[in-house]
Amino acid sequence: MIRRGFQVAARLGHHRGLLGAPRILPRLNPASAFGSSTDSVFSRFLPEKTELKDDALPNASWCLDMLCLYQEFLEKTKSSGWIKLPSFKSNRDHIGLNLPSGLAVSSDKGDCRIFTRCIQVEGQGFEYVIFFQPSRKKSVCLFQPGPYLEGPPGFTHSGSLAAMMDETFSKTAFLAGEGVFTLSFNIRFKNLIPMSSLVVMDIEVGKIEDQKLYMSCIAHSRDQQTVYTKSSGVFLQLQLEEESPQ
């Protein structure tokens, strides 16, 4: 895939070639709707080294609904151009690039973790996996909130739900158009989410203009009978700089 010439690579002077395990890549055909900029964003997203632990894989805490839907989407990654996003403990493992100078902050913080992977104990915090369909700029997040995310007794903390939504918006915005920072975020809570049940989040990218990406999301139960939340988010596009050689 990298062998396709694209203007963006030249613009970035980008030499990182190579994408991780083929299982992560979409199956392309020449008629694919991928733009060249999407390819380079993907290549930046996936690190060269693959011994990092991917947290977006089934484990013993996943409920049956989640496992079933995971399988369904995994099938779609083989046939319909969907991609399963890997999820590492730190965002720096994904992006691996410096934010534009002027925004970058010195990273002497030691061990940093992306917020939605802050609780590493299986099943206790955020259990989730995100699938992305580049051609239609849609993503789906399968989310199972654990007991440490409890709010009302037996239900999920609204803050943790907001966090999961922001994170899914964030990855979608990044892959759909290099969106990096949340500009605004609006959630309407319709129904409480029972602890440890499956939440399916459907996200669509609407318009992209003036350096902003507009997205909407509906979170619902697996059978779609219960709508949990409706939300929308706007992200700021930023051109990331290439990591300087060490």
Next chain:
Amino acid sequence: MLRSCAARLRTLGALRGPPGGRRLPGREPRPALRSFSSEEVILKDYSVPNPSWNKDLRLLFDQFMEKCEDGSWKRLPSYKRIPAEKIQDFKTHLLDPKLVKEEQLSQTQLFTRSFDDGLGFEYVMFYSDVEKRMVCLFQGGPYLEGPPGFVHGGAIATMIDSTVGMCALMAGGVVVTANLNINYKRPIPLCSVVMINSQLDKVEGRKFFVSCNVQSVDEKTLYSEATILKILAREDRVEG
């Protein structure tokens, strides 16, 4: 069961407050993230300075503690857990830890207190009943990262939601979140200190309209603004 539980154990989830124990008797407790003795966990108030608090946070803490001296402001203690039966007397017990009994504790752990010192949410809240204002001094640690070097938008949303929830709780009662609307003006650097100011704007029946802003310690930088609608809890459903 849920309905009666919800009736007894009104929501604190939208707030920062710890959830009550809805677990059935006989269910195995979950392993705690930390290995404290249960008694230590009960009584430990997390909204006091610890070694991970940086200079800004300590300074602000001292300033607000001074404001508490004449009683116009109150510091809210913050525990990892709270006994289920005490939830309805939440306000009283929040302010008097001696009333907490070990055997009544639930096994659930508060989300925003699930981290070792300095790694996640370090915060303390102060309330002014006269102004119906809740101020949260917040230092976000390295486990709350979003864009490299900055606090995750979702972590900010969690703290805004918690602060606003406590404001509504103190002003009216236990609430759930109906709408959360946040505008992010500038990203917050990881490990820096911010002030989350929330203000009850109006009450219409069971609806509490709260606005909130997130500022730097010198109040010169505005990081985010938010408007939130909270609803006084009823059963286990959100209305509206």
